[in-house]
Amino acid sequence: MSVPVPGPRAAPPGEARTLPQPRTAAAPSDGGLSLLVIEDDPAGALSVPEMLDASGKPVRIRTARNLTEATRLLTDDVHCILLDLALPGACPEAGDALDTLREVLRLAPSHAVLALTAETDAERATEAVRVGAQDYLFRDELDERVLSRAIRYAVERKRADVAQRQLSESRLRAQENARLERGLLPTPLLDGSDLSFAARYRPGRSRALLGGDFYDTVRTPDGTVHAMIGDVCGHGPDEAALGVELRIAWRALTFAGLSGDVLLSTLQRVLEHERANEEIFATLCTVDIAPDGRTAGMFLAGHPTPLLVRPDSPLPLLLPYEDGGPALGLLPQARWPRHELELGAEWSLLMYTDGLIEGRVGAGTQRLGQEGMAELIGRQLQEGVRGEKLLDAAVREVRDLNGGELTDDVAVLLLDRGPLG
Numbered sequence: 151m152s153v154p155v156p157g158p159r160a161a162p163p164g165e166a167r168t169l170p171q172p173r174t175a176a177a178p179s180d181g182g183l184s185l186l187v188i189e190d191d192p193a194g195a196l197s198v199p200e201m202l203d204a205s206g207k208p209v210r211i212r213t214a215r216n217l218t219e220a221t222r223l224l225t226d227d228v229h230c231i232l233l234d235l236a237l238p239g240a241c242p243e244a245g246d247a248l249d250t251l252r253e254v255l256r257l258a259p260s261h262a263v264l265a266l267t268a269e270t271d272a273e274r275a276t277e278a279v280r281v282g283a284q285d286y287l288f289r290d291e292l293d294e295r296v297l298s299r300a301i302r303y304a305v306e307r308k309r310a311d312v313a314q315r316q317l318s319e320s321r322l323r324a325q326e327n328a329r330l331e332r333g334l335l336p337t338p339l340l341d342g343s344d345l346s347f348a349a350r351y352r353p354g355r356s357r358a359l360l361g362g363d364f365y366d367t368v369r370t371p372d373g374t375v376h377a378m379i380g381d382v383c384g385h386g387p388d389e390a391a392l393g394v395e396l397r398i399a400w401r402a403l404t405f406a407g408l409s410g411d412v413l414l415s416t417l418q419r420v421l422e423h424e425r426a427n428e429e430i431f432a433t434l435c436t437v438d439i440a441p442d443g444r445t446a447g448m449f450l451a452g453h454p455t456p457l458l459v460r461p462d463s464p465l466p467l468l469l470p471y472e473d474g475g476p477a478l479g480l481l482p483q484a485r486w487p488r489h490e491l492e493l494g495a496e497w498s499l500l501m502y503t504d505g506l507i508e509g510r511v512g513a514g515t516q517r518l519g520q521e522g523m524a525e526l527i528g529r530q531l532q533e534g535v536r537g538e539k540l541l542d543a544a545v546r547e548v549r550d551l552n553g554g555e556l557t558d559d560v561a562v563l564l565l566d567r568g569p570l571g
Contacts, residue, residue: 183207183209183210183229183230183301183302183305184209184210184211184212184227184228184229184230185209185210185211185212185228185229185230185231185232185301186212186213186214186220186223186224186228186230186231186232187211187212187213187214187231187232187234188213188214188215188216188217188220188231188232188233188234188250188254189213189215189234189266190215190216190234209298209301212228217250217253217254217257220254220257221257224257224258224261228258228261229261229262229301229305230261230262230263230264230301230304230305231254231258231261231262231263231264232264232266232287233250233251233254233263233264233265233266233283234266234267235247235248235250235251235265235266235267235271235274235275235278247267247274248274248277248278248281251263251265251278251281251282251283252281252282255281255282255283260308260312261308262284262301262304262305262307262308262309263282263283263284263304263308264283264284264285264286264287264300264301264304265278265279265283265285265286265287266286266287266288266289266292267286267287267288267289268288268289268290269288269289269290269291272288275288284303284304284307284308285300285303285304285307287300333393333394333397333398334351334362334363334364334365334390334393334394334397335349335351335364335365335561336366336397336401338366338367338368339367339368339369340367340368340369340375341369342369342373343369343373343375344443344567345375345439345443345565345566345567346537346565346566346567347367347563347564347565347566348537348538348541348563348564348566349365349541349561349562349563349564350538350541350542350545350560350561350562351363351559351560351561351562352505352545352549352556352559352560353559361381361382361384361385361386361389361390361393361505361558361559362381362382362383362384362385362389362390362392362393362432362559363379363380363381363382363393363503363505363559363560363561364379364380364381364382364393364394364396364397364561365377365378365379365380365397365501365561365563366378366397366400366401367563367565368401368404368405370404370405370407372441373441374438374439374440374441375438375439375443375565376404376409376436376437376438376439377436377437377439377499377501377563377565378397378400378434378435378436378437379434379435379453379501379502379503379561379563380393380396380397380432380433380434380435380453380503381393381432381433381434381453381503381504381505381559381561382396382430382431382432383430383431383432383433383477384430385558385559388426389430392421392424392425392426392430392432393432395420395424396417396420396421396432396434396478399416399417399420400413400417400436403416403417409436409438409447410436410438410447410449410486410488411449411485411486411487411488413436414434414436414449414451414475414478414486415484415485417434417478418478418479418484421478421479422479425479428479430479431452431477431478431479431480432451432477432478432479433451433452433453433454433477433478433503433504434449434450434451434452434453434477434478435448435449435450435451435453435454435455435456435501436448436449437449437456437491437499437501439493439565443493443495443567444492444493444494444495445490445491445492445493446490446491446493446499447488447489447490447491448469448488448489448491449475449486449487449488449489450471450474450475450486450489451474451475451476451477451478451484451486452474452475452476452477452478452480453474453477453503453504454471454502454503454504454507454520455468455469455470455471455474455520456469456499456500456501456502457469457499457500457502457523457524457527458491458493458497458498458499458500459497459498459499459500459527459531460493460494460496460497461496462494464528465524465525465528466500466524466527466528466531467524468520468521468524469489469491470489473487473489474486474487474489475487493567495567495568496567496568496569497566497567497568498536498564498565498566498567499564499565499566500527500562500563500564501562501563501564501565502523502560502561502562502563503558503559503560503561503562504558505556505558505559505560505561506518506523506544506545506548506560506562507519507520507522507523508556508558509548509549509551509552509556510551510552510553511551511552512551512553513553518548518551523544523548526544526547526548527540527544530543530544530547536566537564537566538564540564541562541564544562545560545562548560
C-alpha cells in the first residue's frame with residue numbers, strides 16, 4: 151500500500167533564511183526508525199510506501215520541500231534522509247542536485263542519506279554515492295521491500311562509518327598524546343653523577359586530554375645537576391605543546407650556561423611569545439645541585455616547594471617557600487630569588503606538581519595539601535619504602551584517598567644521594 155507523503159507548510163515568501171547548523175542522528179530506539187524525505191513536487195506525485203522496521207514498528211515519515219523546512223524537521227530522532235535528486239528545483243538554497251546533496255551532508259554529517267533519482271539518470275546516482283550518500287534508489291523501484299531494506303542498510307552502514315571514523319580519530323589522538331608525552335617526559339642526562347633518578351607521570355585520563363605537566367634533569371660539564379618540574383595551566387594538547395617547548399628551552403638554556411633568575415626570565419619570554427592567550431601561565435621549580443651533592447640552589451616560580459628527606463630528620467621537610475617568585479607569564483618584570491639549601495651527605499629530594507596535593511581526602515571537600523603529602527611520604531618511609539617504589543606507593547595512596555582517579559595530571563620526580571635512596 152502506498153500513501154502520499156504529507157508535507158509541512160511552505161516557508162512564507164521573503165522569510166529570512168539562516169545558515170543551519172549540523173545535526174547529530176540518534177541511534178534507533180524502541181520508537182522505530184524515522185525517515186525525512188526532501189522533495190519539491192507541488193502535485194505530491196512522489197509516494198513513499200508504508201513500511202515496517204526490523205522490529206515490526208512503522209517507519210515514521212516526514213517531508214520537506216526545501217533545506218529550510220528540512221532543517222526544522224531534522225530533529226535528533228531522524229535516522230535516514232531520502233533526497234530526491236531528479237525533481238526540478240529540489241532545494242532553492244543550493245545550485246544543482248549534487249550541490250543540494252553536499253549541503254544535506256553538511257547539515258547532517260552523522261545521518262544516513264539515500265539519493266533518489268530516475269532510472270535513466272544512473273550516472274548521477276553513482277556520483278551521489280561518490281559525494282557521500284550511503285546508497286541510491288530509482289524512483290520506479292520505490293516499493294516497500296526495496297525502500298525498507300535500503301533504509302536499514304543505509305542506517306547501519308552510516309553507523310559503522312561513524313564508529314570507524316571515531317576509532318581512527320581516537321587512534322590519532324592517542325598517537326599525538328604519546329608524542330607529546332615523550333616530549334614532556336624525557337630521559338634524564340646524568341652521566342657521571344652519583345645521583346639516582348626516578349619519575350612518575352599519571353595523566354588525568356578522565357578528561358581524555360593531555361595536560362601540561364613536564365620535568366627534566368641534566369648534568370652540565372662542571373658537574374652540577376640541574377632538575378626542573380613545571381605545570382602549564384589548563385589541560386589539552388595546546389598546553390601540553392607549550393610544556394614541551396618550555397622543557398626543551400630549559401634544557402637548551404641550561405646547557406648554554408644560564409641558570410636561576412636569568413634562565414627563568416628567558417623562559418618567561420618564551421612563554422609570552424608561544425602561549426595561545428595572555429591568561430596562560432606556568433609554574434616552575436628548579437634546583438641546581440652542586441657537584442659535591444651537599445648543597446643546592448632552589449628557584450620557585452609559583453610552584454609547590456619540594457620535599458627533602460634526610461637521615462637526621464624523622465619526618466620529611468618541606469623546603470622554604472617564602473619570598474618565592476610568581477608563576478611565569480604573570481608579571482612582565484618578575485624576579486625569582488635563590489634559596490640556598492643544605493642537603494648533607496645523604497638525602498632524597500621529591501619534586502612534584504600540584505596534582506599530587508590537590509586530590510581530596512575522603513568524601514568531603516578537604517584537600518591533601520603539602521602537609522598531608524609530607525605525612526603520607528613519612529609513613530611510606532617508616533615502612534621502608536624507597537626509590538621508585540616510594541613514588542608508586544605515594545601516587546597510589548593519593549588516588550585511593552581521593553576515592554578514584556585524580557582529575558589533574560600528576561608528575562613526580564625523585565633524586566636520591568647515598569644509601570637513603
